[in-house]
Amino acid sequence: MKKKILIVVTALVVCAALVTGGVFGGLYASLSNRLKISNELTELSGEYENVILLIGDGMGPNHMKAGEAVYGRDFEMRTRALMTGEAMTFSRALVGPTDSAASATALSTGVKVDNGEVARHKGENIKSNMELAIEKGMSTGVIAAEGVKGATPAGFSAHANDRNDLDDILETQLVSKIDLFMGGAKEYYDEYKAKIEGAGYKYFTDMKDFDNSADKLWGAFETIETDSAKAVSDTPTLAEISVEAIKYLDEKSGDNGFFLMIEESYIDKMSHNNDMDGMLSHMLAYNETVNAVVDLAEEMGDTLVIATADHETGGLQYNGEAASELNDKMFTKEHHTKANVPYFIYSKLDGVPETLNNTQIAYICRYYINNRPAA
Ligand SMILES: [Zn+2]
Secondary structure, three states: OHHHHHHHHHHHHHHHHHHHHHHHHHHHHHHHHHHOOOOOOOOOOOOOOEEEEEEEOOOOHHHHHHHHHHHOOOOHHHHOOOEEEEEEOOOOOOOOOOOHHHHHHHHHHOOOOOOOOEOEEOOEEOOOHHHHHHHOOOEEEEEEOOOOOOHHHHHHHOOEOOOOOHHHHHHHHHOOOOOEEEEOOHHHHHOOHHHHHHOOOEEEOOHHHOOOOOOOEEEEOOOOEOOOOOOEOOEOEHHHHHHHHHHHHHHHHOOOOEEEEEEEOHHHHHHHOOOHHHHHHHHHHHHHHHHHHHHHHHHHOOEEEEEEEOOEEOOEOOOOOOHHHOOHHHEOOOOEEOOOEEEEEOOOOOOOOOEEEHHHHHHHHHHHHHOOOOO
């Protein structure tokens, strides 16, 4: 009897091992195949002096549609784009969606890493487009509504084993040679004021103190206001600080061009909380920012602008509801999903497919950082 039980148990264990091994083996094979997708876009051509990438953290296609229901018309982010499609966001995670650190790294370096890693994989730094732009003599800037310690801005301006290693993130940002950092989290950065100034940045917390003549700028505000009617100089809007940053970088770079990343951070956070009204206010602020940036880019000329997202958050469902019908229950999850996210390009580029890998957005930025008109 005992022998029989032993045989059955052994058989069960072997079966379980085979099934698990098969499932994980299959997952592993599908991941390594996905990681082999080429990022090259061989038909890109032409030159741009400046490159601006905007990221709506957590913005899936339904976040846009719900926002447009409130806005009463299509977003300018959509209508002004000359090319549009969707981007795949997966990281190296075998199961489950990407986090913002891995997706920022993909968008900034063109390399897929594990969730949590910040422009670094298994302890090795990965060169970001920001670093390439600095090498090329371009001016550079990083802006984030939540503050530049967040995983998304960090993926463009820092290197760290983990997004929570905030000291490593700040230390690497301070020696990054990036000309401008701006965002929220004043309370956090006030404690590091001396250190930030020691690294050569002019530290300011009110737009009245934005100094166009400063060599490097570090702005940290109490909060980034979503409603332009309520914004004042120490709680400005994302659109406002982005416009000032672009003017500063354009002036500073002369003919060398600049590379700027702008993140609206709270579409994600509000979606984690399944807070529809909160999400919508940030969705509208993101559209306002993209619109203002495209206005300025058209005025300056020679500027490539791309707007996208890093992943979808909240599994938001939208089935044509009117503005008054939108509610928190339309979120079906409290975390990120694998849904593709929209991308919008405000120029006509050759050979960009409708469905992109997010690393190909990094490829496009890199291509135009490398291909600029002679200064
Ligand atoms: Zn998130």
